[in-house]
Amino acid sequence: MNNKTKVLVIDDDVNICELIRLYMEKEGFEVLTIYNGIKAVEAFKTFAPNIVILDIMLPGADGWQVCREIRKISNIPIIMLSAKGETFDKVLGLELGADDYIVKPFEPKELVARVKAVLRRYEHRDIDVQEVVYPNLVINKSDYTLKVNGNYLDVPPKELELLYFLASNPNKVFTREQLLEQVWGFDFYGDSRTVDVHIKRLREKLEGENQNWQLKTVWGVGYKFEVK
Incomplete structure (x- = not known):
């Protein structure tokens, strides 16, 4: 073999x-x-x-x-x-x-x-079951599924990994460079547009789904997963 x-x-x-x-x-x-x-x-x-x-x-x-x-x-x-x-x-x-x-x-x-x-x-990433749960939100990085209000949403792998990372660190602000390093695993030559694009797409999918949590921009710094 x-x-x-x-x-x-x-x-x-x-x-x-x-x-x-x-x-x-x-x-x-x-x-x-x-x-x-x-x-x-x-x-x-x-x-x-x-x-x-x-x-x-x-x-x-x-x-x-x-x-x-x-x-x-x-x-x-x-x-x-x-x-x-x-x-x-x-x-x-x-x-x-x-x-x-x-x-x-x-x-x-x-x-x-x-x-x-x-x-x-x-x-x-496949060693353990990796799952983050909030009201009406389940992010599973073991089988790469996103469940919102009981319904599964189709999301690309990197969008799910970005959401999982932010949701695993609620209310903590991360710069774009930190997110590139943590989610993509390397410093992407200082260009952060790809983070902005992924956040925008996630917001389009999640907008209006729940009032207890949201992807929030911290102007001049970066992004956080805000939990109320």
Whole structure:
């Protein structure tokens, strides 16, 4: 029986794929490389990886589309890997559910370290039943479900993780940078727009649902989960 951690690498650059394969296999990972976006989702289903390294510029279907399709069926960690270094691309990748974002050219050893760090966070979150309960609100980070007024709401993984973290620390104010570090697990180059976008989307889903708690902006500082 093969118990190796499996890495799916999706990139149209054969040389980059082989470089990643070399470093990952040296660390004991099992690696499958795919060069086409259309074939990537099927490969994901059959290979059943523990983590995905995903390029943006792909033939057939781009990395954004692949990320969306994977997120429809799985919460497996995704690291976006791209020559696109603009803030917009990084934010979009995180908004679509990516767990990390690395810009080419990159140091292979740094990529390996990022992979291990993301896997540690992912594996750790499944150790115990992680659930926060308030009146008419149940946030379960073990099975990634959000229940409001008895009804389940569909939310992307990062939105749920952000809500869970804030609700686990009621009435405590966190800066955007602290939330990036705690929820995304790294300092996202000082750009906080992705936090604002996730808060806005959560508010749209939760607005008017309960008067006992709310996601509140503390102007000039950040956000808190306020419990009355």
